[in-house]
Amino acid sequence: MASRVPGSLVVSAGVAEGPGGSPDELLYAVAVEYYLKDATQAEIAQRHRTSRATVSRQLAEARRRGIVSIEVRQPSGRPDGDLAVAVARALGLDEVHLYSGPPPGAPPSVLSTAMAPPLAAALRGARLAAGDVLLLSSGRMVYAAAHGELPPMPGVLVAPTVGGQLEPEPWYQTNEIIRAFAAAVQGNPAFLYAPALPSAALREELLEDPSIRRVVDTWGTARAAVMGIGAPPQQRVSLPHFVPAHSAALDRAVGDLCSRFFDRDGEPVEFPGSDRLVAIPLEMLRRIPVTIAVASGAEKVAGISAGARAGYFKQLVTDVATATLLASAST
Secondary structure, eight states: OOOSSSSSEEEEEOOOOOSTTOHHHHHHHHHIIIIISOOOHHHHHHHTTSOHHHHHHHHHHHHHTTSEEEEEOOOTTOHHHHHHHHHHHHHTOSEEEEEOOOOTTOOHHHHHHHHHHHHHHHHHHHTOOTTOEEEEOOSHHHHHHTTSOOOOOTTOEEEESBOOTTOOSGGGOHHHHHHHHHHHHTOEEOOOOSOSSOOHHHHHHHHHSHHHHHHHHHTTTOSEEEEEEEOOGGGOSOOOTTSOTTOGGGTTOOEEETTEEEOTTSOEEOOTTGGGOOBOOHHHHTTSSEEEEEOOSGGGHHHHHHHHHTTSOSEEEEEHHHHHHHHHHTO
């Protein structure tokens, strides 16, 4: 099948049967013209007596609804493919998914565009069905992922691994990340109306609330999880406000998952008040069948390595530069 995009991009289109002139058939017709007949968006707009902006939205909707599926296949023997295999073997991971990283400090929209294809491949491999639970952490990488093109997973329950209601930065606003991610995959959001680190008394009350209890209970039944890995606290430019960045207690921490810090051996690192965290324990991550970490940057190499070897995640989505550093550190 012909493709508009060079390289290894494979484009396929399909549509469910339905009455003539249905919205799905219109999306299908536009997709066939653009992807299979090489018509430009301007030509399609003229033919359908609409605007180019409308055609662009229709193509995006066709991808979102699965009428058009795009798969990027890395040819065997490519250096990047060899690198992914080498990192997976070195860290004991099931799979490593690579992308060409944007420049440091790139906005979330640029990061999400680069990261979306390999993350989408990892999510498709999870084969989630309606009713399955997909957990998400907070953080910049997961925030960016929530705004990328992801595969449809209708009926999947998308739930948070950590509270974050009081955080000002959007990448720590857990419920907003959940909302965006659920919309992207056509799933059902489950919101956690709780701060990540409440007082001891408030924590007890929160965990007795049925709506919060339902979310916390998903941690033990989840089928998959997508999590960001934080850099060592002393190297971070942004931290949740409840984390005591300059506390000596965190000097040993090389990273965190779901606001749970760990050292070079993957052992948990506690800080004052961490016993009150409303967050999934690290040990529970090992029991989730499909765990996907998304992380990049030289400052995260130690955390990625330690988290992988501890078994907190089994797949990694990262950029080529970080993967190269991981491979070098493992030799």
